[in-house]
Amino acid sequence: MPEGTLCNKQPIDTDEQLKALLGDKGGKVYYEEMKLLEVDQEKLQDTIRKTMKSRIKTWLKICAHCGMCADSCFLYRINDCDPKQVPAYKVQSTLGEMVRKKGRVDNAFMHMAMETAWAKCTCCNRCAMYCPHGIDMGVMVGYMRGLLYQQGFVPWEMKIGAGMHRVYRAQMDVTPEEFVDTFQWMVEEYEEEYAGLTVPVDKEGADIMYTVNAREVKHYPEDLAEAAILFTIAGEDWTIPSSGWELTSLAMFAGDWEACRMQVESVYDAMERLKPKRMIGTECGHAHRATVIEGPYWAGRPDGKPPVESIHYVEWVAEALRTGKLKIDPEKRIKKPVTLQDSCNYIRNHGLKEITREIMSYMVEPGYFFDMAPNKEHNYCCGGGGGFNGIGLYRPQRNKALITKRDQILGTGADLVIAPCHNCWDAIRDLEEEYEIGISWSFLKPLLIDMVIVPEHMKPEE
Amino acid sequence: MYAFLTGPMFYLSLAVFFIGLAVRVILYIRGLDWKLDRVAYRAHPKAGLKGALRSIGYWLVPFGTRSWRVQPFMTVIFFVFHIGAVIVPLFLLAHNMILKEKFGFSFFTLNPTLADVLTWGVLISAILLVLRRIALPEVRILTTGYDYFILAISVAPFVTGLICRYHVGDYSAWLLVHIAAGELLLILAPFTKLSHIVLYFMSRGQLGMDFGIKRGGMNGKPISW
Amino acid sequence: MFNKILFATSATEACDHAARVAFAMAEKYNAHLEIFHVLGLPTRAYSQVVIEVKTRERIEIDEGYCDWVKEEVRMYYERFLEKLGDRYAIEVAIGVTHREILRTARNTNPDLIVMGGSTHHLEDSAYRQLITGSTFQRVSGAAHCPVLVVTRPAASFWGGFSKIVVGTDFSESADAAVDYGIKLARSLDCELSLFHAVDISGLAMGQVMIQDDIEEKLRVARKKMRYRYLPKLEGFTDYSIDAWEGIPYMEIVKYTREKQADLVIMAHHARRFEEKKDARMGSNLEQVIVRAGCPVLSINRTVGRQVDAEK
Incomplete structure (x- = not known):
């Protein structure tokens, strides 16, 4: 069974393997090797038999081929209504074929399936809302990603991402020491302006345990400072865990379920260790989905809940503004046209649609907020979800996918897009770079920092 | 022949239909796996039930969901087809006379004119469904011969029923064909896509539980389908 | 140093x-x-x-x-x-x-x-x-x-520090900038000029300012500088203290040119999260940077505290 040195069926488990894969610029060798990678048909069939239960089996069988899902898919619409982009077709021609052929598929088929799984679906689950039978094609593509990952047919960046989680329990090579050190550094940098600013590390029994996205630590540590400032202004009893601080999971995008389990267990361990009242994650959509929505199942928790109540950052912000823990200076409310990006992963897939709008009602001067159409649970994906943003191989497809969001934003006439999700934020930044429509975009934190009233005791002494 | 079709075959087809579909339901439920499906079915029965009922209910109402509203043409032909296909066989006067004779009970019966309208509705919407399959590229690419087969066996009892209704050709021969077509439909239902007669409720219910339990149902306002 | x-x-x-x-x-x-x-x-x-x-x-x-x-x-x-x-x-x-x-x-x-x-x-x-x-x-x-x-x-043809100008607006960081300037001047044996500009940019926008008031402000500024900074300059002779009126950054640039200084030291106030009104000197600093004929050294509050601690 020929397997490449870089492209193979083995997950990445050591730093050396990671370095070797990273050293292969753009995955050139990796993708060359993939062309020769053999499909382990028996294993494929065996896995399908063991893991495909009545839900997906039924979905595949009862699909009435009615095509009502077509228009629900932004990738179908943006690609000139190419019938090959109809969600049902995308699933039937890939996963459906694998099942019908009992796993007897070849390398070329797997390449096609890989492109379908990562470049023709962002797992936004919008089609699930348009199928009369309640068939969730996003879930099926997610399932298929697992099969493809097991067979080694996975985009280079996804393999690296999953490997990072396996080696570092973070999506980037950030160690616990670096995390804590960076957080402390940021607090030092801002303690001049905000008296009493601290970052409690590994404090047991705090009200809040805060978890982040490794990218913040690596490249945008201001985000950490902003979180610390807002928690402190709100008078929260909070802490960060020195390990188990990574909320995200590229392993989920990759379909590496084992790595998903390892990743969330590190966060759950931190919860068990520190026993906080609640866990709050940063402004990230997929991370919330991975750790709070799907994670409990990977970790085998029968109640489907993390060990302690876990909420998204927007839930905390809404609560803090509602209860007056954070007070906004009415003078400083946003007075330019603003729109809001609904992240699929916690709006459609976790019901937080009203929460984010409540936040807007506090932050934006009445009359300046414009919703996209469609919105809430019917909103379109930013164009970069499910791993699409990060995969170099599918960059042209991704850039085209951004047009949907571009036109939605243009339709609102907004100057500022508030995107409380890392993936959406990245996609909107990229769409501005690609299409230059003259918008700005932001997370909630920096906007809040500019408008909240700082209590007297936190003002710098002169 | 008539005696066979209305005797043993009648009972057999009903038995296959009901037992077959019941087995389908049981297998479906037994095949649910909270860990693989990533839905904690048992842990949150209330939220699950609410989600399931909402999910099934909204979709049973014409224009009850956004999907129905944005595709009105499909919605109309879909509901005309399905309403006719469910109501006519159950509540047709002639069928209820047989029911009474065989099992000693009957349902209320349809006004004959309404029954005609509904049956023609099934026929016309079936033709439109076929045309839609041919005309729209996004449906054409999905369509297989199997889809036409399913449509054909579903519509056959209605076509033959109408032929009998208007006494076209040899009545007793067409009546036999009509009964055979109906029984074929009953027998095939559990083994084909027609199993969606029950699996629709399962699948919709499952997704409703998924959204109701895991994906936000216990978290603020429920999803608006 | x-x-x-x-x-x-x-x-x-x-x-x-x-x-x-x-x-x-x-x-x-x-x-x-x-x-x-x-x-x-x-x-x-x-x-x-x-x-x-x-x-x-x-x-x-x-x-x-x-x-x-x-x-x-x-x-x-x-x-x-x-x-x-x-x-x-x-x-x-x-x-x-x-x-x-x-x-x-x-x-x-x-x-x-x-x-x-x-x-x-x-x-x-x-x-x-x-x-x-x-x-x-x-x-x-x-x-x-x-x-x-x-x-x-023009700011880069430079043969070492010999004449230093420190701009002050009497803020905490500006005081720190003065401290740093003194320290630098002592250790590198430079000539030191302490300078304050009275902001009259309001005049251009139609604000009425009587010349007597302006001159009074200049007097007060000079007095304040002497009161604040002279004790720090003990034992150091090669210094001057001046206050001019005008647009602050322009006056600093002009003053630096007149003094033929080879370094301007200014305080950096603006931090990202700070309110915009406090960033005035920050923008003055940026203006001086792009206009001055010599390098510009900026001192923020954190550095100021360190200088304080050393004293």
Whole structure:
């Protein structure tokens, strides 16, 4: 069974393997090797038999081929209504074929399936809302990603991402020491302006345990400072865990379920260790989905809940503004046209649609907020979800996918897009770079920092 | 022949239909796996039930969901087809006379004119469904011969029923064909896509539980389908 | 005063003037020079692509590439490096420019950071959000050491510090800037001029200011400077104290020219999270930087506190 040195069926488990894969610029060798990678048909069939239960089996069988899902898919619409982009077709021609052929598929088929799984679906689950039978094609593509990952047919960046989680329990090579050190550094940098600013590390029994996205630590540590400032202004009893601080999971995008389990267990361990009242994650959509929505199942928790109540950052912000823990200076409310990006992963897939709008009602001067159409649970994906943003191989497809969001934003006439999700934020930044429509975009934190009233005791002494 | 079709075959087809579909339901439920499906079915029965009922209910109402509203043409032909296909066989006067004779009970019966309208509705919407399959590229690419087969066996009892209704050709021969077509439909239902007669409720219910339990149902306002 | 200097550079023409000063300082004061270059902005979520700072091309990074860039930087500054012997190091990093400069400064603890002019070509892109307010603003706002900026060629033909001007608005950080100026003047044996500008820019906008009032303000300012700073200048003779009226940054530039000074020291107030009204001096500082005929050294509150602590 020929397997490449870089492209193979083995997950990445050591730093050396990671370095070797990273050293292969753009995955050139990796993708060359993939062309020769053999499909382990028996294993494929065996896995399908063991893991495909009545839900997906039924979905595949009862699909009435009615095509009502077509228009629900932004990738179908943006690609000139190419019938090959109809969600049902995308699933039937890939996963459906694998099942019908009992796993007897070849390398070329797997390449096609890989492109379908990562470049023709962002797992936004919008089609699930348009199928009369309640068939969730996003879930099926997610399932298929697992099969493809097991067979080694996975985009280079996804393999690296999953490997990072396996080696570092973070999506980037950030160690616990670096995390804590960076957080402390940021607090030092801002303690001049905000008296009493601290970052409690590994404090047991705090009200809040805060978890982040490794990218913040690596490249945008201001985000950490902003979180610390807002928690402190709100008078929260909070802490960060020195390990188990990574909320995200590229392993989920990759379909590496084992790595998903390892990743969330590190966060759950931190919860068990520190026993906080609640866990709050940063402004990230997929991370919330991975750790709070799907994670409990990977970790085998029968109640489907993390060990302690876990909420998204927007839930905390809404609560803090509602209860007056954070007070906004009415003078400083946003007075330019603003729109809001609904992240699929916690709006459609976790019901937080009203929460984010409540936040807007506090932050934006009445009359300046414009919703996209469609919105809430019917909103379109930013164009970069499910791993699409990060995969170099599918960059042209991704850039085209951004047009949907571009036109939605243009339709609102907004100057500022508030995107409380890392993936959406990245996609909107990229769409501005690609299409230059003259918008700005932001997370909630920096906007809040500019408008909240700082209590007297936190003002710098002169 | 008539005696066979209305005797043993009648009972057999009903038995296959009901037992077959019941087995389908049981297998479906037994095949649910909270860990693989990533839905904690048992842990949150209330939220699950609410989600399931909402999910099934909204979709049973014409224009009850956004999907129905944005595709009105499909919605109309879909509901005309399905309403006719469910109501006519159950509540047709002639069928209820047989029911009474065989099992000693009957349902209320349809006004004959309404029954005609509904049956023609099934026929016309079936033709439109076929045309839609041919005309729209996004449906054409999905369509297989199997889809036409399913449509054909579903519509056959209605076509033959109408032929009998208007006494076209040899009545007793067409009546036999009509009964055979109906029984074929009953027998095939559990083994084909027609199993969606029950699996629709399962699948919709499952997704409703998924959204109701895991994906936000216990978290603020429920999803608006 | 200057044992370790961090020179943050784009290794392009934009930093040539700063380079001249950085290398001359390292040579003159026997300092170790760390030449630091941020070669790419991270992009694309978790993809491995970065945007090359110089060419704006999208590239993929590996260790070989970093080594190659280091070599490029070395070649670029070859003629200066000869004079430093082994008193230098070249480092490159990937990330958001100001953040990486601050990160390395935090690790190596230099006595001074030297920076060049703006990299404005980057700011017209979608990345402007990442580097708004310019890299300088952010570095000088948060650094734990003074930051020296050289943007104009005229500011770079420089033979060491001999005449220093310190601009003050009597704020806490400005006092720290004065302290630092005094310390520097003492240790390098320079002439020191303390200067305050009374802001009359309101006049241009139709605000009425009677000349007597202005002159009264000037008198008060001079008195205040003497009261505040004379005790600190004990034993030091080569100083002058002046207050002029006008647009503050213009007056500072004019004053510096008249004094033929080779260094202006000013306080940096503005920090990102601060209210805009406090950023006035910050914008004065930026204006002086782009106009002055000599390098400009900025001192923020953190550095001010350190200077205080040393006293």
